[in-house]
Amino acid sequence: MISPALIAQMPKIELHCHLDGSLSLGTIKQLAENAGITLPATDAEILERAQAPEHTQSLLEYLERFDFVLPLLQTAENLELAAYDVVAQASADNVKYIEIRFAPSQHLKQGLTLATAVEAVIAGLKKAEADFPVIANALVCGLRQESLASLSELTTIFDELSSKETKLAGFDLAGDELNFPQIGFDPLLGEMTSRGIHITLHAGECPGCSQNVLDSVKMGASRIGHGIMTKDLSEAEQASLKEKAIVLEMAPSSNFQTKAIKTVADYPFKTLYDKGLHVTLNTDNRTVSNTNLQQEYEKIAGWYPDFKLSDFEQINHYAIDGAFVAEAVKQELHQSFEKSYQALA
Numbered sequence: 001m002i003s004p005a006l007i008a009q010m011p012k013i014e015l016h017c018h019l020d021g022s023l024s025l026g027t028i029k030q031l032a033e034n035a036g037i038t039l040p041a042t043d044a045e046i047l048e049r050a051q052a053p054e055h056t057q058s059l060l061e062y063l064e065r066f067d068f069v070l071p072l073l074q075t076a077e078n079l080e081l082a083a084y085d086v087v088a089q090a091s092a093d094n095v096k097y098i099e100i101r102f103a104p105s106q107h108l109k110q111g112l113t114l115a116t117a118v119e120a121v122i123a124g125l126k127k128a129e130a131d132f133p134v135i136a137n138a139l140v141c142g143l144r145q146e147s148l149a150s151l152s153e154l155t156t157i158f159d160e161l162s163s164k165e166t167k168l169a170g171f172d173l174a175g176d177e178l179n180f181p182q183i184g185f186d187p188l189l190g191e192m193t194s195r196g197i198h199i200t201l202h203a204g205e206c207p208g209c210s211q212n213v214l215d216s217v218k219m220g221a222s223r224i225g226h227g228i229m230t231k232d233l234s235e236a237e238q239a240s241l242k243e244k245a246i247v248l249e250m251a252p253s254s255n256f257q258t259k260a261i262k263t264v265a266d267y268p269f270k271t272l273y274d275k276g277l278h279v280t281l282n283t284d285n286r287t288v289s290n291t292n293l294q295q296e297y298e299k300i301a302g303w304y305p306d307f308k309l310s311d312f313e314q315i316n317h318y319a320i321d322g323a324f325v326a327e328a329v330k331q332e333l334h335q336s337f338e339k340s341y342q343a344l345a
């Protein structure tokens with residue numbers, strides 16, 4: 001079995017990490033002070049509000065945890081600090097390339113616009129890039145519960161920022177997958193893909209939701225957030241995901257908490273990997289799921305003792321292939337990862 005010490009030394013890619021779900025305790029306190037918000041008295045009480053318990057019953061219950069941090073994230077200053085904080089945490093996990101996602105519409109309560117909210121996050125990513133050996137890009141999420149009209153406004157961010165800003169890397173749909181399946185967002189995704197925007201969509205995160213994985217790909221997604229219900233697709237459908245090199249952004253701790261899955265035997269990470277599907281490992285929400293990427297790798301190493309160093313390297317090459325970044329950057333990452341993993345062997 002791969003040891004925690006070896007995992008710590010592995011360079012990693014992280015494609016799926018939510019800004020609002022991943023704030024460190026220190027940063028939560030700092031943001032609250034800046035915002036003039038009084039937090040619960042003890043660290044334990046703050047974390048109790050910010051983290052989803054093991055016994056969370058569903059994705060919807062999991063998502064309720066975000067209500068606690070969102071009031072702290074309503075100014076450019078705080079969004080910038082938050083973005084910096086998440087990159088710093090990822091760098092401690094030896095992450096070399098990360099995409100951090102958030103829903104700008106949730107950060108407009110104190111005067112920010114969609115575009116200024118995104119710019120604030122990007123400013124934080126850039127500051128962190130100057131301080132840590134990591135490349136960090138931003139993804140914009142639309143929330144499924146929002147109206148199509150308001151989701152459609154998100155295209156303006158890309159119209160406004162894409163020409164001058166390369167760190168705005170792509171679009172995602174997050175939120176309540178059970179009640180708002182993929183198919184309702186066809187026109188929105190058409191607007192996105194016609195602009196050449198990279199798409200990754202949360203899909204297949206709730207029991208019975210496998211069709212959303214297929215629909216996402218049909219609508220132009222090259223990556224799927226979680227994609228756990230890919231396990232329920234036919235062999236031919238799975239093979240087509242492999243052939244199209246669709247990247248599945250799995251996040252073990254989160255996937256168990258949201259009850260996407262209940263037992264390790266049912267967790268499809270290794271079965272799908274063995275079939276050649278492009279699975280990757282992510283935290284989803286460092287704080288809400290009380291985890292980091294080291295712990296997610298350790299889980300995989302513990303569950304699948306025959307998952308070797310070269311397999312961990314392979315999932316990172318899959319992640320690089322799926323990253324929303326220029327080809328030249330991908331080539332550099334592939335080469336540097338090859339070298340680093342060789343040195344660890």
Ligand SMILES: O=c1[nH]cnc2c1ncn2[C@@H]1O[C@H](CO)[C@@H](O)[C@H]1O
Nearest residue numbers: 018020066101102103141174175202
């Ligand atoms: O695992 C998830 N599935 C679906 N939506 C999620 C998940 N984690 C977070 N969010 C949603 O994405 C928003 C922007 O970051 C969060 O506020 C939360 O509502």
Ligand SMILES: [Zn+2]
Nearest residue numbers: 018202225284
């Ligand atoms: Zn997510």
